[in-house]
Amino acid sequence: MNFKEDFRLKSIELNEKRVIRDAIHDYIHVDHLIIWRLINSKEMQRLRRIKQLGGTYQVFQSAEHSRFVHSLGVYQVVRRMLETECLTNALSDYDKLCVMCAGLLHDIGHGPFSHSFEGVFEENHEDMTVRMILEESEVHDILVSLYTQLPQDVASIIQHTHPNRILIQMVSSQLDADRMDYLLRDSYMSGTTYGHFDMSRILRTMRIRDGKIVYKESGVQAIENYILARYHMYWQVYYHxxxxxxxxxxxxxxxxxxxxxxxxxxxxxxxxxxxxxxxxxxxxxxxxxxxxxxxxxxxxxxxxxxxxxxxxxxxxxxxxxxxxxxxxxxxxxxxxxxxxxxxxxxxxxxxxxxxxxxQIPYLHYGESGELSEIEILDSEGCLSPLPMKSEIVSAILNSKRFKxxxxxxxxxxxxxxxxxx
Amino acid sequence: MNFKEDFRLKSIELNEKRVIRDAIHDYIHVDHLIIWRLINSKEMQRLRRIKQLGGTYQVFQSAEHSRFVHSLGVYQVVRRMLETECLTNALSDYDKLCVMCAGLLHDIGHGPFSHSFEGVFEENHEDMTVRMILEESEVHDILVSLYTQLPQDVASIIQHTHPNRILIQMVSSQLDADRMDYLLRDSYMSGTTYGHFDMSRILRTMRIRDGKIVYKESGVQAIENYILARYHMYWQVYYHxxxxxxxxxxxxxxxxxxxxxxxxxxxxxxxxxxxxxxxxxxxxxxxxxxxxxxxxxxxxxxxxxxxxxxxxxxxxxxxxxxxxxxxxxxxxxxxxxxxxxxxxxxxxxxxxxxxxxxQIPYLHYGESGELSEIEILDSEGCLSPLPMKSEIVSAILNSKRFKxxxxxxxxxxxxxxxxxx
Amino acid sequence: MNFKEDFRLKSIELNEKRVIRDAIHDYIHVDHLIIWRLINSKEMQRLRRIKQLGGTYQVFQSAEHSRFVHSLGVYQVVRRMLETECLTNALSDYDKLCVMCAGLLHDIGHGPFSHSFEGVFEENHEDMTVRMILEESEVHDILVSLYTQLPQDVASIIQHTHPNRILIQMVSSQLDADRMDYLLRDSYMSGTTYGHFDMSRILRTMRIRDGKIVYKESGVQAIENYILARYHMYWQVYYHxxxxxxxxxxxxxxxxxxxxxxxxxxxxxxxxxxxxxxxxxxxxxxxxxxxxxxxxxxxxxxxxxxxxxxxxxxxxxxxxxxxxxxxxxxxxxxxxxxxxxxxxxxxxxxxxxxxxxxQIPYLHYGESGELSEIEILDSEGCLSPLPMKSEIVSAILNSKRFKxxxxxxxxxxxxxxxxxx
Amino acid sequence: MNFKEDFRLKSIELNEKRVIRDAIHDYIHVDHLIIWRLINSKEMQRLRRIKQLGGTYQVFQSAEHSRFVHSLGVYQVVRRMLETECLTNALSDYDKLCVMCAGLLHDIGHGPFSHSFEGVFEENHEDMTVRMILEESEVHDILVSLYTQLPQDVASIIQHTHPNRILIQMVSSQLDADRMDYLLRDSYMSGTTYGHFDMSRILRTMRIRDGKIVYKESGVQAIENYILARYHMYWQVYYHxxxxxxxxxxxxxxxxxxxxxxxxxxxxxxxxxxxxxxxxxxxxxxxxxxxxxxxxxxxxxxxxxxxxxxxxxxxxxxxxxxxxxxxxxxxxxxxxxxxxxxxxxxxxxxxxxxxxxxQIPYLHYGESGELSEIEILDSEGCLSPLPMKSEIVSAILNSKRFKxxxxxxxxxxxxxxxxxx
Known part of the structure; x- marks a missing residue:
C-alpha cells in the first residue's frame, strides 16, 4: 500500500468546516483537521507576536498586522490556487496537502523584528523554518501524526528541493501565494493604493505546461499590474x-x-x-x-x-x-x-x-534559476518569458538605470x- | 472698476450650499449659484443621455455611466485642486470661477456615441463645446448673466488659448481633472482594479513654478502609478x-x-x-x-x-x-x-x-506642446521632465516596441x- | 425516459466557460450555453435600455445602471446559492437550471420607467415576464429548444406556483437573490453606504428544513443587518x-x-x-x-x-x-x-x-403567505419566525408607529x- | 492680556504641515507642532504596544491594531468636526486646541489588556488618563510648555467637567469622535461589514443649539445606521x-x-x-x-x-x-x-x-445625564430626543426584551x- 497515492483529502475533512474572517480574503476556509491543528500550534501562535512589517508601521501607522495573519492569507491563496481547474487536475491529494501546509508554515522561522535580528545573529529564517518542521516542535508532531514523511515533504517545498516544481512555484517564485497575500494585505492595512492588483484574473489565467505553472497571454496585463504594484510598494512603503x-x-x-x-x-x-x-x-x-x-x-x-x-x-x-x-x-x-x-x-x-x-522590479529575489521566470502561453501554445510579451517589463529590464x-x-x-x- | 479683479466668489455663494452624492468623490460640493444653474441647464442635462464609455459597456457591463456624472466629477476634481494651498494662492477668484465652469462644461459638445458619430459626421467635440459656450444656449445665457466676457474666458481654457497656462493644465494636460475623474470612475464602474491611483497624493505634491503646475519629486511614484493605470485601462478596457x-x-x-x-x-x-x-x-x-x-x-x-x-x-x-x-x-x-x-x-x-x-502610455494625447510634459520639482528647486525622474516612464519611452x-x-x-x- | 430526472447540467456545459466582469460580484460566471444565449436574446438586451432605478438617479446621480446588469447579478446570486452545500444536495440538476433561468429572466417584463408606466397603462411586470417566457419571443424559443416544458417550469417559479417552494424562495421572498443584488448594487452605484450587508454570511447559514430554505441562528444578525439595509435604502434612496x-x-x-x-x-x-x-x-x-x-x-x-x-x-x-x-x-x-x-x-x-x-421594514412585499416569513433554525433543530429570534425585528413589528x-x-x-x- | 482669548492656532502652525497615512481616514493631518510633539511623546508611543481590541483579535484575526492608531483617528475625527461650519464658528481657537488634545490623549490611561487588567487591579482608565495629563509626564510637560492651564483644560474635557458642553460631546457622548473612529476602524480591520456608517453625512447635519451639538432631522437615518452599526459590532465582534x-x-x-x-x-x-x-x-x-x-x-x-x-x-x-x-x-x-x-x-x-x-443599543454608556441624549433639530427649529424622531430607535427602546x-x-x-x- 502506498500512502501518498492512496491518500484522499476527503478522509481528513472536518465534519464542520471552519472559516476565519479576514479583511483581505473575506473568509479563510479551513476544511481539514490537520490545518486547524497547525494553526493552533505553539509555533504558529507565536507569529501573532511578530509584526509582518518590521519598522514600516513606524511610517504607515495602521499597518500593525502580524506574520500570523499573513501566514493564514498565504494558506488561503494556495487553497484558491488549488481550486483552479488546472491545479485541481494536475496535483495529487497528497501534494495538495503538502503545499497547503507549506504555505501556512513558510514563515514560522522568522525571528522577532526579523531582518535586523537575522543580520546580527546570522540566523536565516528559511533554514529555521525547515528546522522547525523537521526537528522537535508541535508543528512537527502534528505533521508526523498524519504521515511520517510529511515533515520532509513539506520542508522540501520550502527548500526548493521538492521534485514537483509546481508546488515550489506556488509558495515561492516570482508570482507566488506569499507575495500575492503580502502585497494585498500590506496595501490594505497601510491604506495605500499601490498594492492592488487583480488576483482573480491572474489565477484564472494559470495553466500547467511542461510540469510548470505558466500564464495565458490574456493575463499579461494583470501580471504587469502585479509587478508594478510590487515595485511601488517597495519604494513607497518597504524602503521608506x-x-x-x-x-x-x-x-x-x-x-x-x-x-x-x-x-x-x-x-x-x-x-x-x-x-x-x-x-x-x-x-x-x-x-x-x-x-x-x-x-x-x-x-x-x-x-x-x-x-x-x-x-x-x-x-x-x-x-x-x-x-x-x-x-x-x-x-x-x-x-x-x-x-x-x-x-x-x-x-x-x-x-x-x-x-x-x-530594486530591480522584475527580478526582485535575484534568483537566477529557471523558476524565477514568469512564462507566458500564447494562443498557439508556445511559451515565452514574460519580458517577450510585456512591453512594460521589457522596457524596464532594458533600461540602463535602476532606481x-x-x-x-x-x-x-x-x-x-x-x-x- | 474692474470686474475681473474685483470679483469675489463669496459674492455669489449659495446661502445653503448643495452637495450631490457621488460614488467616486463621495460628495460633489456646489457652493455657487452659477454652478448649480449650469448643472441644471438643458445642455448639461442632455449629457445624462450620452454614455461615457461608448461601446465599452458592451464588455464591462456595469460601466453604464453617463458623460453627465463624469462632468460633475471633473468639476469636483477642479474644485479639490483649487483647495490646495498652491492654487488657492496662485489664482484670482475670477480665474477660479472660469476654471470650475470649464471643468464642468468641457464635454458638452460630445455627440451621441461620440467617436463613431464624430468620425462620420466630421464634427469635433471640442469645437462644438466652444460653440455651445459662445453661441446661443442656456449655458451661454447663464454665463453672460454674470459677466459678458465670461463665456469667452471659459471657452479659451477649453481651446488652450487662455493666457493663464495653469487653468489649461487643470482641465486638459497629461495630468488633468478630466483624466483623473475618468480613470477612477471608469475603473469603479467597470469593477476592474486597473484605474486606481492615489489622487490625494498627486494633489498634495502640486506646486506652481514659472506660471505652471509642476509636481514635487515625492509625488513621482504616485504619478507613475497614474500613468500605468491609464496604460492598463486603455488596453484592458477602452481598446477591448x-x-x-x-x-x-x-x-x-x-x-x-x-x-x-x-x-x-x-x-x-x-x-x-x-x-x-x-x-x-x-x-x-x-x-x-x-x-x-x-x-x-x-x-x-x-x-x-x-x-x-x-x-x-x-x-x-x-x-x-x-x-x-x-x-x-x-x-x-x-x-x-x-x-x-x-x-x-x-x-x-x-x-x-x-x-x-x-498607444504610447505617456504621450497619449499626442500633444507636442510644452504643457504635455509633466514637470518634476526636486528638493533643490530644479525642474526636470518626468522621464528624467522616473525610471519606469523613461524605460517605456526609450523602448523600441510599443504595444x-x-x-x-x-x-x-x-x-x-x-x-x- | 424522463427528461427532468435524467437531465445533467454537465451535458450542456460550455467548453470554454465565460465570465463577465461585474462591479458587484467581481465576476459573473456563465457555464452553460443556454444561459449565454438567454443573455444575448433580444428581450434581455432590451433591458440595457431600461434603468434600474427609474427616477432615483435624478438624486443619486451616479446610479445610472440598467435592469440588464441587475438581472445578471440576480442570476449570479442564484448561482452562488446553488453552490452552497445545502442547495447543491437539495435540488436536481433540472431544478437548478430552472431557477438560474428564472433569476436571469425575472425582470424582462418591466416597461420603460416601469412604475409610472405600469400605473398608467395598467400593465403588470410580473404578468408580462410570464407572457414573454410562455409566448412568442427569442427567450421562449431558446428555452423550448432545450426542453418543451422548460418555459412553463421557469414561469411557474416567477408566478409562485412551482411545486418546489425552495426555487420560489430563491427568486422572490423576503430574502431572495433579487433583493440581495439590488441592495448591494444600488448602494454601490449611488455611493451610499446604506445597502451593505454580509451576503456571504447569510448564504453560509442557509439550510433546508421541511422543503424550505431556513437560516441558522448564527445568521440572525447578518439578516437583521440586511433588513435594516433595506429599510434605510428605501428611505434614503428609493423614496427620496x-x-x-x-x-x-x-x-x-x-x-x-x-x-x-x-x-x-x-x-x-x-x-x-x-x-x-x-x-x-x-x-x-x-x-x-x-x-x-x-x-x-x-x-x-x-x-x-x-x-x-x-x-x-x-x-x-x-x-x-x-x-x-x-x-x-x-x-x-x-x-x-x-x-x-x-x-x-x-x-x-x-x-x-x-x-x-x-414602509414596514420587515414585511415590505406585503405578502401574507408562509414564504414571506424568514425562519430561523436554532441549535436544537427548532424553527421559529425571525421576529422571535431578533429583538430588533420584533421591536419594529410591535411598534405602533411606522415611518x-x-x-x-x-x-x-x-x-x-x-x-x- | 488674556491668553485664552488672544490665542490663535495660526501662531503655532507648522511651517510644513504633516500628514500620516491611515487606512480609515486616508490622511491624518497634523497642522500644529504641539500635536506632533504629543504624538511623539512616551505616553502616546506606549499605546502602540497596547492592542485596541483586547481579545477580539483572537476571533477576528486581522484586527490587530493598537490604541495608538485609534487615538490618531479620534484626533482626526475631532479635526474634521472642527472644520464643519457650525463648529468653526462656535468655538474659540483655544477651545479648538483643547479638544484636539483631548481627542488625541483620551486613551493614554489604558493599561495593557485593559478590561481584564482594570478589573483585577481596580484601576480606571479615565482617572489614569487624567492623572497622566495633570501629573509628571512628557505629555504634561508638552501641554504646560504652551500654557500653564492647558493640562487642566484638556483634562476637564475628559472628566466631563469642562464648562463648554460642546467639547465634552465631541469627545465622549452617544455620538462622539471616539466611537466614530472605533466603529469604522474595528470594522475595516476585522473585515466585517457591520460597522460601516455614513460619517460624512452625520458631520454635515451637525448644528449648535443652546450650547450643545444637535443634528438636523435629515441626518436621522444616518444616525440610526450608526446606532445599529454599534449594536451589531457589539454582538458580532466585541461580545463574541x-x-x-x-x-x-x-x-x-x-x-x-x-x-x-x-x-x-x-x-x-x-x-x-x-x-x-x-x-x-x-x-x-x-x-x-x-x-x-x-x-x-x-x-x-x-x-x-x-x-x-x-x-x-x-x-x-x-x-x-x-x-x-x-x-x-x-x-x-x-x-x-x-x-x-x-x-x-x-x-x-x-x-x-x-x-x-x-446591551441596550442606544444607551450603551448607561449615562443618565442630558448629554447622553442625541437631540434632533426639525425644520421648524424645535429639538426632540432621537427616539421621538426615529421609529427604529423608539421601537428598540420600548421593547421589553433586550438581547x-x-x-x-x-x-x-x-x-x-x-x-x-
Whole structure:
C-alpha cells in the first residue's frame, strides 16, 4: 500500500468546516483537521507576536498586522490556487496537502523584528523554518501524526528541493501565494493604493505546461499590474527611509548587545532568552521562545543598563526618537560623517549607518534559476518569458538605470553638523 | 472698476450650499449659484443621455455611466485642486470661477456615441463645446448673466488659448481633472482594479513654478502609478476588441445613413434630427437635440427600412450581434477578406472594418506642446521632465516596441471562411 | 425516459466557460450555453435600455445602471446559492437550471420607467415576464429548444406556483437573490453606504428544513443587518422626494397622452410604438419594442406638440425642471392647493400630485403567505419566525408607529402661493 | 492680556504641515507642532504596544491594531468636526486646541489588556488618563510648555467637567469622535461589514443649539445606521464568546498573580513592573512602564513558575488553549459546574467563569445625564430626543426584551462532563 497515492483529502475533512474572517480574503476556509491543528500550534501562535512589517508601521501607522495573519492569507491563496481547474487536475491529494501546509508554515522561522535580528545573529529564517518542521516542535508532531514523511515533504517545498516544481512555484517564485497575500494585505492595512492588483484574473489565467505553472497571454496585463504594484510598494512603503531608520536602530541595539556580551560586560537584565542566540547553540524550542514581546521587554530593561550606548539606543527606540537621514554622496563623505559623530561623542559603529536600497522590479529575489521566470502561453501554445510579451517589463529590464537610493542615518543631535554634506 | 479683479466668489455663494452624492468623490460640493444653474441647464442635462464609455459597456457591463456624472466629477476634481494651498494662492477668484465652469462644461459638445458619430459626421467635440459656450444656449445665457466676457474666458481654457497656462493644465494636460475623474470612475464602474491611483497624493505634491503646475519629486511614484493605470485601462478596457467591434458597427450604420442620404434614398424614418448634421448646416440647438435616445430610436426605425444593409446593421446593433474579430496580418489579407465578404453578399464597405490600436502610455494625447510634459520639482528647486525622474516612464519611452494591435472585424456568418487567415 | 430526472447540467456545459466582469460580484460566471444565449436574446438586451432605478438617479446621480446588469447579478446570486452545500444536495440538476433561468429572466417584463408606466397603462411586470417566457419571443424559443416544458417550469417559479417552494424562495421572498443584488448594487452605484450587508454570511447559514430554505441562528444578525439595509435604502434612496417628484412628472405625462388619445386629439408625433399599449391590445413583440430610448424620443417630440400641458410637462422632464414638494397635512389642504393651481392656470389633474410613502421594514412585499416569513433554525433543530429570534425585528413589528411621509408635488412657479400650508 | 482669548492656532502652525497615512481616514493631518510633539511623546508611543481590541483579535484575526492608531483617528475625527461650519464658528481657537488634545490623549490611561487588567487591579482608565495629563509626564510637560492651564483644560474635557458642553460631546457622548473612529476602524480591520456608517453625512447635519451639538432631522437615518452599526459590532465582534473567553483567561491569570502575591508566594519571575500595581502605590511613570510586551513577557516567565495554576493558565493563554463555553441557564447550574471542576482538579475560582452580556443599543454608556441624549433639530427649529424622531430607535427602546447572553467558560478538558447542563 502506498500512502501518498492512496491518500484522499476527503478522509481528513472536518465534519464542520471552519472559516476565519479576514479583511483581505473575506473568509479563510479551513476544511481539514490537520490545518486547524497547525494553526493552533505553539509555533504558529507565536507569529501573532511578530509584526509582518518590521519598522514600516513606524511610517504607515495602521499597518500593525502580524506574520500570523499573513501566514493564514498565504494558506488561503494556495487553497484558491488549488481550486483552479488546472491545479485541481494536475496535483495529487497528497501534494495538495503538502503545499497547503507549506504555505501556512513558510514563515514560522522568522525571528522577532526579523531582518535586523537575522543580520546580527546570522540566523536565516528559511533554514529555521525547515528546522522547525523537521526537528522537535508541535508543528512537527502534528505533521508526523498524519504521515511520517510529511515533515520532509513539506520542508522540501520550502527548500526548493521538492521534485514537483509546481508546488515550489506556488509558495515561492516570482508570482507566488506569499507575495500575492503580502502585497494585498500590506496595501490594505497601510491604506495605500499601490498594492492592488487583480488576483482573480491572474489565477484564472494559470495553466500547467511542461510540469510548470505558466500564464495565458490574456493575463499579461494583470501580471504587469502585479509587478508594478510590487515595485511601488517597495519604494513607497518597504524602503521608506523612516522604516529603514527604525531597522538600523534595531540593528545597532542588537549589535551592541552582542559586542557587550562577547566583551564580558555584565548585564543587569536577565538575558536568558537571548543567550542561546548569542552563543550560537540553540534548540528549536529556544528560538520559539523569542518573540517581539520578549525583545521589547529587554529593550525596556536595557534603558536601565549602565552601558550608555545600549540604554540610549533602547530609549530612542521605545520612544521613537529614530535616526534622521540624508542622501549619501560618497564613501568619503561617510568617513567624514563618522569622524564628526565620533567627535561629538557618538560611537560611529552604532550611531552612523548607511545603506543603499536598490530594486530591480522584475527580478526582485535575484534568483537566477529557471523558476524565477514568469512564462507566458500564447494562443498557439508556445511559451515565452514574460519580458517577450510585456512591453512594460521589457522596457524596464532594458533600461540602463535602476532606481537606487543611498542614505546615511545618524542621531538627530548632529543634524546641523551634517548639513554641509 | 474692474470686474475681473474685483470679483469675489463669496459674492455669489449659495446661502445653503448643495452637495450631490457621488460614488467616486463621495460628495460633489456646489457652493455657487452659477454652478448649480449650469448643472441644471438643458445642455448639461442632455449629457445624462450620452454614455461615457461608448461601446465599452458592451464588455464591462456595469460601466453604464453617463458623460453627465463624469462632468460633475471633473468639476469636483477642479474644485479639490483649487483647495490646495498652491492654487488657492496662485489664482484670482475670477480665474477660479472660469476654471470650475470649464471643468464642468468641457464635454458638452460630445455627440451621441461620440467617436463613431464624430468620425462620420466630421464634427469635433471640442469645437462644438466652444460653440455651445459662445453661441446661443442656456449655458451661454447663464454665463453672460454674470459677466459678458465670461463665456469667452471659459471657452479659451477649453481651446488652450487662455493666457493663464495653469487653468489649461487643470482641465486638459497629461495630468488633468478630466483624466483623473475618468480613470477612477471608469475603473469603479467597470469593477476592474486597473484605474486606481492615489489622487490625494498627486494633489498634495502640486506646486506652481514659472506660471505652471509642476509636481514635487515625492509625488513621482504616485504619478507613475497614474500613468500605468491609464496604460492598463486603455488596453484592458477602452481598446477591448468587443468595444471596438461595437464602435465599428455604429460607424457602419452612420456611414450607410450618410451614403443613402446623399444617394437620394427615401427614408421611411423621419430623420429630422439628423438632417442638419447630414446637410452640415446646423445650429447649436439642432446639436443639442441629438442624444442617444434619438439615435437608438432611429436604429429601431431603421430595422424596418427596406434598405437591407441599414436594417440588418441596425438590428445587429440593437440585439448585440456584434462583429467578430481576429488578428489582421497584412493589407493583402484585408483585400482577400473583403473579396470573400463581397462574394458572400456582405458589402465590404460596411461589413469589413480593420483598425490598428496603438498607444504610447505617456504621450497619449499626442500633444507636442510644452504643457504635455509633466514637470518634476526636486528638493533643490530644479525642474526636470518626468522621464528624467522616473525610471519606469523613461524605460517605456526609450523602448523600441510599443504595444499595438491590428484587427479585422466581420460578420459572424463568415467566421469559418476567414479562419484561414 | 424522463427528461427532468435524467437531465445533467454537465451535458450542456460550455467548453470554454465565460465570465463577465461585474462591479458587484467581481465576476459573473456563465457555464452553460443556454444561459449565454438567454443573455444575448433580444428581450434581455432590451433591458440595457431600461434603468434600474427609474427616477432615483435624478438624486443619486451616479446610479445610472440598467435592469440588464441587475438581472445578471440576480442570476449570479442564484448561482452562488446553488453552490452552497445545502442547495447543491437539495435540488436536481433540472431544478437548478430552472431557477438560474428564472433569476436571469425575472425582470424582462418591466416597461420603460416601469412604475409610472405600469400605473398608467395598467400593465403588470410580473404578468408580462410570464407572457414573454410562455409566448412568442427569442427567450421562449431558446428555452423550448432545450426542453418543451422548460418555459412553463421557469414561469411557474416567477408566478409562485412551482411545486418546489425552495426555487420560489430563491427568486422572490423576503430574502431572495433579487433583493440581495439590488441592495448591494444600488448602494454601490449611488455611493451610499446604506445597502451593505454580509451576503456571504447569510448564504453560509442557509439550510433546508421541511422543503424550505431556513437560516441558522448564527445568521440572525447578518439578516437583521440586511433588513435594516433595506429599510434605510428605501428611505434614503428609493423614496427620496426628488425621485418621487420625477416619477410623478412621468406619470402625469403618460396620463396626459392617454387622456388626449381617448379624447381624439391628433398627435403630430408618430405614436406607433405606444398605440398597442393605449389600445390595450398588444403582442409580446409590441411590448419588446418599448424601451426608454423610444419614450425619451417621444418626450422630445412632445415638446413640439400644440397641446400645452403635454409639451410643457415633457419639456420640464427633459430639462429636469421637476415638481417641487412639501409636506401635506390634510386632504382639505390638498383641495385648496388644487384650487390655487387651477386659478394659476395649472390643471390640477396633472400638476398637483400627492403621495404617502409608508414602509414596514420587515414585511415590505406585503405578502401574507408562509414564504414571506424568514425562519430561523436554532441549535436544537427548532424553527421559529425571525421576529422571535431578533429583538430588533420584533421591536419594529410591535411598534405602533411606522415611518410614513405624505407629500404634495407641484410646479415651482406656485411655490410661494403654497407656503401658507 | 488674556491668553485664552488672544490665542490663535495660526501662531503655532507648522511651517510644513504633516500628514500620516491611515487606512480609515486616508490622511491624518497634523497642522500644529504641539500635536506632533504629543504624538511623539512616551505616553502616546506606549499605546502602540497596547492592542485596541483586547481579545477580539483572537476571533477576528486581522484586527490587530493598537490604541495608538485609534487615538490618531479620534484626533482626526475631532479635526474634521472642527472644520464643519457650525463648529468653526462656535468655538474659540483655544477651545479648538483643547479638544484636539483631548481627542488625541483620551486613551493614554489604558493599561495593557485593559478590561481584564482594570478589573483585577481596580484601576480606571479615565482617572489614569487624567492623572497622566495633570501629573509628571512628557505629555504634561508638552501641554504646560504652551500654557500653564492647558493640562487642566484638556483634562476637564475628559472628566466631563469642562464648562463648554460642546467639547465634552465631541469627545465622549452617544455620538462622539471616539466611537466614530472605533466603529469604522474595528470594522475595516476585522473585515466585517457591520460597522460601516455614513460619517460624512452625520458631520454635515451637525448644528449648535443652546450650547450643545444637535443634528438636523435629515441626518436621522444616518444616525440610526450608526446606532445599529454599534449594536451589531457589539454582538458580532466585541461580545463574541471566544473574545470573552480570552478576557476571562487573562483575568484569571491576573487574579492568580494578585492572590499569590498577597499570600506571600515567592515568584521566580522578577515582577518589578507589576509590583507598584499590586501594592496600589504607583506613580504615573510606573504605569507608563506597563505595556503588553511586559505582560506577555511575564506570562512566558509564568509558564516556568512552580505554582501550577499560574503556569498552566499562562501556557493556555500563550498557545491559545482558550476556555470553552456554553449557555448558562441558572446559578444552580453554575454551582454544580464549579463542583465538577473542583472534583476534576480545576480550582473553580480561576477555571470557571460566567458572564452575562447585555446591551441596550442606544444607551450603551448607561449615562443618565442630558448629554447622553442625541437631540434632533426639525425644520421648524424645535429639538426632540432621537427616539421621538426615529421609529427604529423608539421601537428598540420600548421593547421589553433586550438581547442578553449568559455563558459559562471552562477548560476544554471537562467539556464532556458539562454536556448535561
Amino acid at each position: 527611509p523612516t522604516a529603514r531608520s527604525y531597522e538600523h536602530l534595531l540593528q545597532s541595539i542588537f549589535q551592541r548587545v552582542k559586542d557587550l556580551y562577547y566583551d564580558g560586560y555584565v548585564f543587569q537584565t536577565h538575558l536568558h532568552y537571548l543567550i542561546p542566540m548569542l552563543e550560537h547553540r540553540f534548540q528549536v524550542s529556544d528560538f520559539v521562545d523569542l518573540d517581539e514581546a520578549v525583545i521589547l521587554y529587554y529593550f525596556k530593561e536595557f534603558t536601565r543598563e549602565k552601558d550608555f550606548i545600549l540604554s540610549d539606543l533602547s530609549s530612542r527606540f521605545l520612544n521613537r526618537h529614530l535616526f534622521k537621514y540624508q542622501q549619501l554622496k560618497s564613501q568619503k563623505d561617510l568617513m567624514a560623517i563618522k569622524a564628526i559623530a565620533q567627535a561629538k561623542g557618538y560611537h560611529p559603529d552604532y550611531y552612523i549607518v548607511s545603506d543603499n536600497q536598490k 537606487s537610493d543611498q542614505k546615511v542615518f545618524f542621531p538627530k543631535e548632529i543634524k546641523d553638523e551634517l548639513s554641509i554634506f | 476588441p468587443t468595444a471596438r467591434s461595437y464602435e465599428h458597427l455604429l460607424q457602419s450604420i452612420f456611414q450607410r445613413v450618410k451614403d443613402l442620404y446623399y444617394d437620394g434614398y427615401v427614408f421611411q424614418t423621419h430623420l429630422h434630427y439628423l438632417i442638419p448634421m447630414l446637410e452640415h448646416r446646423f445650429q447649436v440647438s439642432d446639436f443639442v437635440d441629438l442624444d442617444e435616445a434619438v439615435i437608438l430610436y432611429y436604429f429601431k426605425e431603421f430595422t424596418r427600412e427596406k434598405d437591407f444593409i441599414l436594417s440588418d446593421l441596425s438590428s445587429r446593433f440593437l440585439n448585440r450581434h456584434l462583429f467578430k474579430y481576429q488578428q489582421l496580418k497584412s493589407q493583402k489579407d484585408l483585400m482577400a477578406i473583403k473579396a470573400i465578404a463581397q462574394a458572400k453578399g456582405y458589402h465590404p464597405d460596411y461589413y469589413i472594418v480593420s483598425d490598428n490600436q496603438k 499595438s494591435d491590428q484587427k479585422v472585424f466581420f460578420p459572424k456568418e463568415i467566421k469559418d471562411e476567414l479562419s484561414i487567415f | 422626494p426628488t425621485a418621487r417628484s420625477y416619477e410623478h412628472l412621468l406619470q402625469s405625462i403618460f396620463q396626459r397622452v392617454k387622456d388626449l388619445y381617448y379624447d381624439g386629439y391628433v398627435f403630430q408625433t408618430h405614436l406607433h410604438y405606444l398605440i398597442p399599449m393605449l389600445e390595450h391590445r398588444f403582442q409580446v413583440s409590441d411590448f419588446v419594442d418599448l424601451d426608454e430610448a423610444v419614450i425619451l424620443y417621444y418626450f422630445k417630440e412632445f415638446t413640439r406638440e400644440k397641446d400645452f400641458i403635454l409639451s410643457d410637462l415633457s419639456s420640464r422632464f427633459l430639462n429636469r425642471h421637476l415638481f417641487k414638494y412639501q409636506q401635506l397635512k390634510s386632504q382639505k389642504d390638498l383641495m385648496a392647493i388644487k384650487a390655487i393651481a387651477q386659478a394659476k392656470g395649472y390643471h390640477p389633474d396633472y400638476y398637483i400630485v400627492s403621495d404617502n410613502q409608508k 410614513s411621509d405624505q407629500k404634495v408635488f407641484f410646479p415651482k412657479e406656485i411655490k410661494d402661493e403654497l407656503s401658507i400650508f | 464568546p471566544t473574545a470573552r473567553s480570552y478576557e476571562h483567561l487573562l483575568q484569571s491569570i491576573f487574579q492568580r498573580v494578585k492572590d499569590l502575591y498577597y499570600d506571600g508566594y515567592v515568584f521566580q519571575t522578577h515582577l518589578h513592573y507589576l509590583i507598584p500595581m499590586l501594592e496600589h502605590r504607583f506613580q504615573v511613570s510606573d504605569f507608563v512602564d506597563l505595556d503588553e510586551a511586559v505582560i506577555l513577557y511575564y506570562f512566558k516567565e509564568f509558564t516556568r513558575e512552580k505554582d501550577f495554576i499560574l503556569s498552566d493558565l499562562s501556557s493556555r493563554f500563550l498557545n491559545r488553549h482558550l476556555f470553552k463555553y456554553q449557555q448558562l441557564k441558572s446559578q444552580k447550574d453554575l454551582m454544580a459546574i464549579k463542583a465538577i471542576a473542583q472534583a476534576k482538579g480545576y480550582h473553580p475560582d480561576y477555571y470557571i467563569v460566567s458572564d452575562n452580556q447585555k 442578553s447572553d449568559q455563558k459559562v467558560f471552562f477548560p476544554k478538558e471537562i467539556k464532556d462532563e458539562l454536556s448535561i447542563f
